Amino acid sequence: MSSLSQLDQVKTTPWSGGRSPWSVEYGKIMMWFFLVSDAFTFSSLLIYYGAQRFSKFTWPDPDLVFQSIPGIADKGAPLVFVGIMTFILIMSSVTMVLAVEAGHRRSKKEVVWWMVATIIGGLMFLGCQAAEWTHLFHEGFGWGKIPTMETLHHLFTGEVSTVSALQFSNLFFTITGFHGFHVFSGVIINIIILCMTINGTFEKRGHYLMVEKVGLYWHFVDLVWVFVFTFFYLV
DSSP states (O other), X not given: OOSSOTXXXXXOSTTTTOOOTTOOXXXXXXXXXXXXXXXXXXXXXXXXXHHHHHHSSOOOOHHHHTOOBTTTBSSSOTTHHHHHHHHHHHHHHHHHHHHHHHHHTTOHHHHHHHHHHHHHHHHHHHHHHHHHHHHHHHHTOBTTBOOOHHHHTTTOSSSOOHHHHHXXXXXXXXXXXXXXXXXXXXXXXXXXXXXXXHTTHHHHHTOOHHHHHHHHHHHHHHHHHHXXXXXXXXX
């Protein structure tokens, strides 16, 4: 039996697109096209955030805004919680790498366990993000909403600007929400791939290329978070 399904084989007839210049399987190169287009979307959002951030004389200090650990400490731990979130997402990317590697060896059992670990990591990240959002909502932030002036005075190192605070709030929830939607979508797709693995779908096909394609998406989500983390929490 061929190692690739009929749909996955490189087409060589004159009317089927010819041979890929990089000899990359069709589904994988389509995933790359999608990720490039998605990268443009995230780039435009982050560039707009940067334009707003550096066009203002004052801006909420991330060390003051993100200094809580929801459920443990309301202040005094700047960037600790988001550091934990970042570590969880990076580790889920590592487990995805291990799932792809196991797929290359056609080790079904290992693919299942590493995919389960990746899904758990994604759910933990989403849970942390939900906790952070809940805390910020409690502080008074939201789409089109900002805290009271008394609270804002504790979030700026210089002059307080309600315009800057509103821009920060709107862009934070929009961009991190858009990224969170990608993580949620990735978790759902990973669950589907896990079920297909358990059912032996890829064993019947003779390859685990779908695990690798989904892995590309998951690594992209991880990479985007590095930029979101840098723009919102460090700059």
